[in-house]
Amino acid sequence: MNDDPKNLLPDALVWSGEHLSEIALTALGDGQDKIIPQNALDHAASCESCGAAMGHAAIASMHVGNALRAPIAEVTIERAPVPWLAMIGALVLAIVGSAPSLLEAPRMLVHQMPVVLHGANALLRGLAGGLGPAVNFACAALLILAGAMVARAMPRAWSANKF
Numbered sequence: 068m069n070d071d072p073k074n075l076l077p078d079a080l081v082w083s084g085e086h087l088s089e090i091a092l093t094a095l096g097d098g099q100d101k102i103i104p105q106n107a108l109d110h111a112a113s114c115e116s117c118g119a120a121m122g123h124a125a126i127a128s129m130h131v132g133n134a135l136r137a138p139i140a141e142v143t144i145e146r147a148p149v150p151w152l153a154m155i156g157a158l159v160l161a162i163v164g165s166a167p168s169l170l171e172a173p174r175m176l177v178h179q180m181p182v183v184l185h186g187a188n189a190l191l192r193g194l195a196g197g198l199g200p201a202v203n204f205a206c207a208a209l210l211i212l213a214g215a216m217v218a219r220a221m222p223r224a225w226s227a228n229k230f
Contacts, residue, residue: 074102081107087117096124 081091081104091107094100100108111117190204 075104076102078104086114087111087120092117092120092124093128095121096126096128098128 076091076094080088082088087095087107087110091103091111094102095108095111103111111121186204186208
């Protein structure tokens with residue numbers, strides 16, 4: 068027992084009427100009798116009701132301790148199956164949806180051929196002059212591609228929002 072009164076639980080937490088409180092019983096069940104005043108320890112030893120409640124608290128503490136020491140069960144994560152049928156269906160819909168654009172591809176290629184040839188010419192000249200111009204060309208091509216994607220998306224957004 069601890070004789071220092073400042074390390075003991077106050078009477079308001081130890082007693083519940085004429086019997087020990089749940090806090091005191093739990094502390095005794097956990098083996099923390101050093102924080103319980105001597106008169107409460109004497110009462111726990113002599114009172115049948117408090118002794119039985121302290122026994123229940125000790126058993127509960129033991130079960131909690133065993134549960135905390137028990138190994139954690141391994142968790143297995145099952146992967147969902149790949150939705151092949153949905154992916155194939157989406158691919159078929161994408162091909163069917165792009166059919167009108169594919170029909171216009173030869174005409175568009177003829178109109179864009181000078182731009183493609185000019186770009187290829189600039190790329191070859193850049194490669195012959197070292198990597199510096201090639202990197203510049205690649206960056207410029209990426210910017211042009213990004214601009215084309217934005218320009219292509221804008222009319223749809225404008226028509227949808229009626230700007």
